[in-house]
Amino acid sequence: MTDSVAAPEPVIEVRDLTVHFPVRKGFIGRTVGHVRAVDGVDLAIRPGETLGLVGESGCGKTTLGRSIARILKPTGGEVRYRGPDGTVTDLATLGERALKPFQRQIRVVFQDPFSSLNPRMTLLQIVGEPLRANGIASGSELEHRVAEMLERVGLSPKYMNRYPHAFSGGERQRVNIARALILGPRVVIADEPVSALDVSVRAQILNLLRDLQEELKLTYLFVSHDLSVVENICDRVAVMYLGKIVEVADTAELYSSPRHPYTEALLSAVPRPDPRLRGAGRRIRLADDLPDPANPPPGCYFHTRCPYAVPGVCDIDGHGPVLTGTGPQHDAACLRTSELDLVGVASEPA
Ligand SMILES: Nc1ncnc2c1ncn2[C@@H]1O[C@H](COP(=O)(O)OP(=O)(O)OP(=O)(O)O)[C@@H](O)[C@H]1O
Ligand code: SF4
Ligand SMILES: [Mg+2]
Incomplete structure (x- = not known):
């Protein structure tokens, strides 16, 4: 893509978003x-794109995804949603009632297909629940819509009266996807949708997500720490470190x-079969763990682990880098x- 080709207007535009959780201590x-x-x-x-969101455990991926879907109320900033008619609404500050119609447009597929499905509800109840709660369908109409959706995600509707324990991890994730899609959303936030699954079923679920995207014209935010999966299915990727986006590109x-x-350090861990490829076999090991997000380092948050950090440049309080073209x-x-x-993982021999 070149500069002369204008990027389409975003369906979601997050601006200066913050989510702070209080740290509590003591008896009171x-x-x-x-x-x-x-x-x-x-x-x-x-x-229509699949935007990957990657970064180490604890860097804030899930929190960012949940605040975009407004399952969680951000502390500050904006989540601007552009509706099909072009109207832009800031979801960050909306109250519960005003939020409802927008929550139908942005749905989440959760990571763990075992804990995210209520074991005491049948597939019909699980997948139909958003229809019922939003007053969209009930009775035979609800049943019909659930059957249709189950079929769409590759499950036979004849099992709709069974409970989750009767299904495999891959099948449960299909149920999760059906529940996310039953309200006809435009944007789906898939939070590590395959990382809890056996390697053998991951490709099936990824293919299903890709087919559904095409069929239903969906936009995905795809949260993952698996850079090989991200490379395969994402159009663009955003890299997150300690609550901030540090890089974004095709x-x-x-x-x-x-x-x-x-x-560069994250990419150095991506396995490359051909040792002649640039970057293959060169592993950058980062020092220490992720710093405490309650007490981030001054200047560039990455300076405590960065192999290129320059003292007196990268660690000056109040002079951290900002995301720039x-x-x-x-x-x-x-x-x-x-x-x-910096060295990436090129697909051409160096
Ligand atoms: N409800 C909460 N209360 C307090 N702290 C929280 C809460 N939820 C998340 N955190 C903290 O916020 C930070 C970001 O967590 P988050 O779950 O968003 O990271 P993540 O990138 O999704 O990690 P993972 O890859 O392990 O899923 C972590 O330090 C986490 O401990
Ligand atoms: S070189 Fe400096 S500013 Fe750049 S990532 Fe490293 S520490 Fe941060
Ligand atoms: Mg997470």
Whole structure:
């Protein structure tokens, strides 16, 4: 894609989004600080695309996804949703009642197909529940719609009166997907949708998600820590570190030419079968664990682990990098991005 081709208007545009969780201590639960799970995120999701969201455990991916779907109320910032008629609404501040119609448009597929399905409800009840709760259908009409949706996700409607325990992990994830899609959403936030599944069924669920996207014209935010899966199914990728987006670009561009040292380190762990490929076999091991998100380091949050950090440049309080354009459709938040020759995982021999 070039600069001259304007990107389509985003269906979701997140601006300076923050989600802070109070840290409580002592007998009376006094608030002694805040976990900055999402810390000033700007992110656009374009209609019909699959945008990958990657980063280490605890960096804020789930919290960001849930606040976009407004399962969780953000502390600050905006979640701008563009409706089919072009009307833009900021969901971040809407009250429960005003939010309802928008919650039908943005649905979440949760990670764990075992704990996310109520074991005391049948498939009919689980998948039909959003229809009932929203007063959209009941009785035989509800049953008809559930049967149709089950068929669409590859499950036989004749099992709709069975309970989740009768199904495998892959089948349960199909139920989860059916529940997410039954209200006809435009945007689906898939939070690690295959990571709890056996490797043998992952491809089937990914193919199903891809087919449904095409059939139903869906937009996906695909949360994952598996960079090989992301490379296969995402159009663009956003990389998150300690509550912030540090890089975002088209998938092929990000994988071949990362502009942020954290992305380079993540990519160095992606297995490449051909050792002649640039970056193959070169593993960057990051020092230490993720810093405490209740007490992030000054300056660039990544400076405590970055192999390219310069003291007196990268660690100055109040002078952390912001996400900036570094090339066509390629943004990164690194003070040294223009000086560094970072290595990706090219598909051509070096
Ligand atoms: N309800 C909560 N109360 C307090 N802290 C929370 C809450 N939910 C998440 N956190 C904290 O916010 C940070 C981000 O968590 P989040 O679950 O969004 O990360 P994640 O990137 O999805 O991680 P994973 O890859 O393990 O799913 C973590 O430090 C986590 O402990
Ligand atoms: S700003 Fe400095 S510490 Fe941060 S990623 Fe860039 S080089 Fe590393
Ligand atoms: Mg998560």
